[in-house]
Amino acid sequence: MSLFGTKLYAQDQNHVVMDNGILKVTLSVPDGMVTGICYNGVNNLLEIANEETNRGYWDVVWSPAGSTGTTGTFERITGRSYEVILQTEEQIEVSFSTTWDVSQEGKHAPLNVDKRFVLLRGSSGFYSYAIYERLEGWPGFNLDETRIAFKLRKDKFHYMAMADNRQRFMPLPDDRLPGRGQPLAYPEAVLLVDPIEPEFKGEVDDKYQYSCEDKDHKVHGWICMEPPLGFWQITPSDEFRSGGPLKQNLTSHVGPTNLAVFLSAHYAGEDLVPKFEQGEPWKKVFGPVFIYLNSVVEGEDPLRLWEDAKTQSLVEIQSWPYSFPASEDFQSSSQRGSLSGRLLVLDRYISSDSMPASGAYVGLAPPGDAGSWQRECKDYQFWTRADEGGYFLITNIRTGDYNLYAWIPGFIGDYKNDSKITITAGCNIEMNDLVFEPPRNGPTLWEIGIPDRSAREFYIPDPNPNYINKLFVNHPDRFRQYGLWERYTELYPDGDLIYIVDQSDYTKDWFYAQVTRKKDETTYQATTWQIKFKLESIPQDGSYTLRLALASAVQANLEVRLNDPSSKDALFSSGIVGKDNAIARHGIHGLYWLFNVELGGSVLVQGENTIYFTQSNGSSPFQGLMYDYIRLEGPPQ
Incomplete structure (x- = not known):
């Protein structure tokens, strides 16, 4: 531990400094903006050319009650009251809070926010968390987004890392400006036509190419080569993030x-936009997250900083829940509980015995319907993965009422335990064996894909050579290249995809997304895919079931017809579903959908049959869907 204790002092009447001898963090008073971070001989790691309010800050995007969509008013959370919560040689914790009253209605988000910053003795970094609160009687509103943002010095930080295989030297922000960058189909995607560094010429830059699922989203940041130092954001827990382990968020860009x-x-x-009704109270703690700084001596490989940051992220995860936050709203380990059990899966058409739910995602989330966790966005969730035997342990659960949810790679559908689970301080709940019976009516006649809530296994084309991000060339995440949706029209200029069961290979013959076909620069048309299969015999009273698991939907209307593509009435129509934008934002999935279509034997014929999948909403390039898995089940046996 450093001999240098923590110190808090006023830099001037508008700024305070937290100092532990390793770094200094300067905060504006009473706003609570991070205006400076001094470390390793660099006076400020944050962009000094920016206004002080645009360096390190918490923000929200909000909209009035009744609003639709996902956009609204952008507002940096500005403190109006500054308080020293704790000041010892071991720890500093300071608070910048803002309170809402009726005079601010329509001007500011109806929230009380208490932003906290913590510096510990001997720590090469600092922590930040915040308590958001709404009181009874307050007006409703939508909370479209909230986050912490840090704008680093563009003359120092040029190398970005957010995974072992997703790191690179990055273009400059200047390269995205008019003249140097050409906007593409949406503002976030820019073709670099005249970048300052010629090596980036012809590449696409898009912040969504660096998105990450929350379950893998632990540490990311930037490396400065001279002097060699790193700036990292470590998130040790997913409990305060919305949407469960598969929810995707931005990282660094x-x-x-x-x-x-x-x-x-x-x-x-x-x-995934929390919508609060008139008078609805709410309180939630976001964070703490850890801003970690590290360095190596001159001559050492700066990329060791990434390896060290990963090691530090494990330290932070193992330290969760932290013992140091002073707010009583952040529950310590002793105030939390745990739950354990075993999940089995019973599919009688695979085995007459229950099987261990190996690798199952098991979680506690607020009470709701099966699968509701992926749309839950107001409260806390706690997830783990079962081992090979289906055994699971969820620790450090905040007190409250939950349902237990699960899904198992390799099986469709969602599990929910019907009992309400109440977590109390210090409890250790052991559940009896749980059995999930996934949707199933009959034996599998044929299947396409892998039920894993992703379209990753399907055919992902090479990108247009004019729109490449070099990082994703020969990369397992090739789906992150820009413009892949347009490749469908090039591969199928006249007719649509036809898949022949027992002949076609879904890794080569099933395009990863059913998108629209481009006719000209402004016109798109719906597409109809075909699945051809043979039936040797059809029982007169036999019933068949078509399982359609979707990995993503973007304003899509999926219509299913059988043997007659011109039939006015579809056997099934999903209606307009989905707004996840995964096609445009280089995702391989968004929200999961499962549709079950009953097919009477009278609509099938002996011999060759054809199922037609029409995505009928065809007015833009980004309307479409991704399939996760398709299965035709025969009559029950």
Whole structure:
């Protein structure tokens, strides 16, 4: 531990400094903006050319009650009251709070926010968390997004890392400006036509290419090569993020910008926007997250900083829940509970015995319907993965009432335990064996894909050579290249995809997304895919079931017809579903949908049959859907 204790002092009447001898963090008073971070001989790691309010800050995007969509008023959370919560040689905790009253109605989000910053002795970084609160009687509103953002010095930070295989030298923000960058189909995607560094010429830059599922979203940040130092944001727990383990959020991107996103509609749409009714009370703690700084000596490989940041993220995860936050709203380990059990899966058409739910995602989330966790966005969730035997343990659960949910890779559908689970301080609940019976009416006649809530296994084309991000060339995440939706029209200029059961290979013959066909620069048309299969015999009273698991939907209307593509009435229509924008934002999934279509034997014929999938909403390039898995089940046996 450092001999240097923590110190808090006023830099001037408008700024305070937290100092532990390793770093200094300067905060504006009473606003609570991070205006400076001094570390390793660099006076300020944040962009000094920016206004002080645009360096390190918490923000919200909000809209009035009744609003639709996912956009609204952008507002940096500005403190109006400054308080020293704790000041010892071991720890500093300061608060910047803002309180809402009726005079601010329509001008500011109806929230009380208490932003906290914490510096510990001997720590090479600092923590930040916030308590959001609404009181009874307050007006309703939508909370479209909230996060912490850091804008780093563009003359220092040029190398970004957010995974072992997703790191690179990045373009400059100047390269995205008119003249140097050409906007593409949406503002976030820019073709670099005249970048300052010629090596980036012809590449596409888009912040969504660096999105990450929350279950993998632990540490990301930037490296400065001279002097060699790193700036990292570590999120040790997912409990305060919305939408469960598969929810995708932004990480770092050109700026150089570093984000800790807590609430967003990305890859989900309006379903993941918390909507508060008139008078609805609410309180939630976001964070703490850890801003970690590290360095190596001159001559050492700066990329060791990434390896060290990953090691530090494990330390932070193992330290969760932290013992140091002074707010009584942040529950310590002793105030929380745990739950354990075993999940089995019973599919009698695979085995007559229950099987261990190996690798199942098991979680506690607020009470709701099966699968409701992926649209839950107001409260806390706690997830783990079962081992090979189906055994699971969820620790450090906040007190409250929950349902237990699960889904199992390899099986369709969602599990929910019907009993309400109440977590109390110090409890250790052991559940009896749980059995999930996934949707199933009959034996599998044929299937396409893998039920894993992703379209990753399907055919993902090479990108247009004019729109490449070099990072994703020969990369397992090739779906992150820009403009892949347009490749469908090039591959199928006249007729649509036809898949022949027992002949076609879904890794080569099933395009990853059913998108519209481009006719000209402004016109698109619906597409109809075909699945051809043979039936040797059809029982007169036999019933068949078509299982359609979707990995994503974007204003899509999926219509299913059988053997007669011109039939006016579809056997099934999903109606317009989905707003997750996964096609445009280089995701391989958004929200999961499962549709079950009953087919009477009278609509099938002996011999060759054809199922027609029409995505009938065809007015833009981004309307479409991704399939997760398709299965035809025969009559029950």
